[in-house]
Every structure is written in structure tokens, then in C-alpha cells.
Amino acid sequence: MDLKIVLENLSKLVDPLDEVIDITNIAMLNDGDDFLASKTPIVLSIVNIEEDRTQKNQSVYLNDTNDNTNILRYKQPTQHLILSLLFSSYNKDLSKYLDGIDKLKTIISYFQQNNSFYYKNDDSEMIEYATFLTKTDIEQAKYIKITMELVSLSMEQLNQMWSYLGSKYMPSVLYKMRLCSIQSTTTIQEKVIQTVKINLWENNMKNPIGLIETQEF
Numbered sequence: 001m002d003l004k005i006v007l008e009n010l011s012k013l014v015d016p017l018d019e020v021i022d023i024t025n026i027a028m029l030n031d032g033d034d035f036l037a038s039k040t041p042i043v044l045s046i047v048n049i050e051e052d053r054t055q056k057n058q059s060v061y062l063n064d065t066n067d068n069t070n071i072l073r074y075k076q077p078t079q080h081l082i083l084s085l086l087f088s089s090y091n092k093d094l095s096k097y098l099d100g101i102d103k104l105k106t107i108i109s110y111f112q113q114n115n116s117f118y119y120k121n122d123d124s125e126m127i128e129y130a131t132f133l134t135k136t137d138i139e140q141a142k143y144i145k146i147t148m149e150l151v152s153l154s155m156e157q158l159n160q161m162w163s164y165l166g167s168k169y170m171p172s173v174l175y176k177m178r179l180c181s182i183q184s185t186t187t188i189q190e191k192v193i194q195t196v197k198i199n200l201w202e203n204n205m206k207n208p209i210g211l212i213e214t215q216e217f
Helices: 003-014 094-113 155-164
Strands: 021-023 042-051 061-063 070-074 079-089 116-120 126-128 143-151 172-182 187-191 197-201 211-216
Touching (some): 003 021, 003 042, 003 094, 003 116, 003 126, 042 094, 079 094, 094 143
Antiparallel strands (some): 042 079, 061 070, 070 187, 079 172, 116 126, 116 143, 197 211
């Protein structure tokens, strides 16, 4: 999963005309800086990346659809991430303050109606749930589910967040995006276990007289 493409596709879904959202680092926008002459009233930034511990014990094995006698295994388990995405209302023109607030409301309304997305595993697209439902079962298997969860911060948490961002408070909304999966395409091919042989012994398994029964499955 390409995180750059994920953010670009998410922004296009929320803002298809590219008139509302700029993707940039909000921590660079200190008061008085000329870093960004934003053409839009909303700035989208990643403010935290963490591991999704609920996905810690995932299988590393894949089905090899071309060969029933082998199985594919990733060299390392997939890394599952949670991205904290901050949508901030920002514009150097103070007369457009309420315009930014209105666009922030539009973003909240969009995610209230669309909190699940599906990202194709070849990095070609990300679609909304309604579009995903129009796909066949075979097509749906090629998509990874991504969810957006609104995060409510206390005044103390807000103060801490904007302090480490090194900026003054801006009207904003924070979402947690999960599940972002990081996995290289490197795999190892291993043989599938097709037969299991079980020997039942009475006492000492080294004594052939004690062998009671042998079964193969």
C-alpha cells in the first residue's frame, strides 16, 4: 500500500474538484510565515503514525492459485498502521475565516456519510463503499478496507497537540485512518503438507513390539 497514493485518492474523493484541500505539513505554518499561500481553506496533514496492535497476529501465508502443491509465505508479517489525519481550517486572508469553518463542516459531513473505503491492492484506485458493492466477489477480493474514525480531543489534548506541532490553534478535526498495510511483494514458496502419519505406541516408541497402530491422513 502506497501511503502517498492513499492520501491523494482520499483527498480526491472528499474534494473531487481540488478546491478545498491542500496536503501539506501544518507544523510549517507558523504565524507570519510565507510558506503557504493556500489556494484552499483546508490543510490536510499526518500528525501521527502508529502500529495497529489489534492486527498484530496476522498470517504470513497466501494461497498460490497456480499450484495446489505449494503455498506462498511473506518473509515478514505485514505492518498495519493507523494514520492520524488532521484537517485544519487555514487561510492567510483573515476575512475568509468563516469560509474555512464552512468547508470543515463539509468534510465532517462527508465522513459521516462515508467512513469506509476500499483500496485496490495494485495501488490503482480507492473507492467508496457504495461503489465497492457494485463489484463482483472476485473483484472485491482485490481490495483492502480502510476506515475513518473521528477522534474527540479534550482541551488538554488539543493544547498538547498544537504545542508539539509548534503552531497556534486552528479550527480542525482529527480522524484516525485504519487500516494502512505495508508489505513488500517478496514471498517464499513452500510445500503444502498433504499427508500426516501418526504412530501410536504402547510404551517405548523405540521398541517395535510396542507399536499399536499407524494411521495416515
